[in-house]
Amino acid sequence: MELKNYIDHTLLAANATEEQIERLCREAKTYGFYAVCVNSSYVPHAKASLKDSRVKLAATIGFPLGATSTEAKVFEARLAAKEGADEIDMVINIGFLLDGKLKSVKEEIAAVKKAIDGRILKVIIETCYLTSDEILTASKLVAEAGADFVKTSTGFGSRGASTNDVKIMKQAIGDKIKIKASGGIRDAETAREYISLGADRIGTSSGIKIIS
Template sequence: MQLNHYIDHTLLAAHATTLEIKKLCREAIEHKFYAVCVNSSRVKNAKEILEGSKVQLAVTIGFPLGASSTASKTKEAETAIAHGADEIDMVMNIGFLKDGKSDLVQAEIEKIKMAIGDKILKVIIETCYLSEDEIRFASNLVMRAGADFVKTSTGFGSRGASLKDVKIMKEMVGDQVKIKASGGIRDAETARKYIKLGVARIGTSSGIKIVS
């Protein structure tokens, strides 16, 4: 099990500087991580360093609350792709989900997936705010909407991923949609536990520590 191939090397802090983003990308190339994950304002900074490497560029959309309009999320995604993003990590509108507006939530995911074409779409359902039944429902909704991944967390909620959350998500989506666990994964032992549950990708700012 080569842990580096599962890692999205992540820096999403509001105070992250250009130099820190470029350092993140150089680290990802050095350690052969699968991807880096940055905020959408940092696409060009990251692409400049990653150009010509095998490291994928994942970009967050509607981050971290997911409560912005569908129009703004869609435009943000389109702009990110135009500037070189390979993958989009969007935040689901959790409030709409809890309002019972599942049709609007699904339509938003479908619209963004359509806007980015064959690029990878991950949908963050922010499990810390959901009941077990809501995690099942949200995971199923992401699958129905045609996204490529369902993702646990932003890392900015009340907690990050949990093994229990991932078990519930895996039971719901099986092999039809991949799972990304993110938030609070800081060591190799924990990373391996998630991978054994069927996680395809791990979002972490502790990637170097994990592989070392």
């Protein structure tokens, strides 16, 4: 298992600068990470920095709260794809899920997937705010809506991923779609544990430390 092939090298801080985004991309190319993950406003800058490399570019949508309108998420996702994002990491409307508006949650995911013209869609369900049953329900919804990954966390909630989250997600989706574990993963041992439980991608700002 080469950990570098699982890592989305991530910088999503509110105070991230263009210089820091450039450094993130240089590091991803140097260490051979699978992708970088940035806020959508930095997609053009990151795309230019990743030119002539195999590193994929992921952009966050409706981040980090997930509470923007479906129309806003669709527009943001479509623009990010047009500007060069290979993958989209969107946040569900968590309040809608908790209110039982499951149809609305599912339709929003499907609308974003349709807008990005076949690109990879990862859907963040923010497990820190959900019960085990709600994680199960949300994960099934993500799969049914046609997304490619269900993702644990933004890293901005009350906690990041847990091994129990990933176990529940795997129980819900089986091999229908993939899992991205993110939030609080800072060492190789933890990353390997998540992968052994079924995670196909690891989102982290500690990628260099993990593979070193």
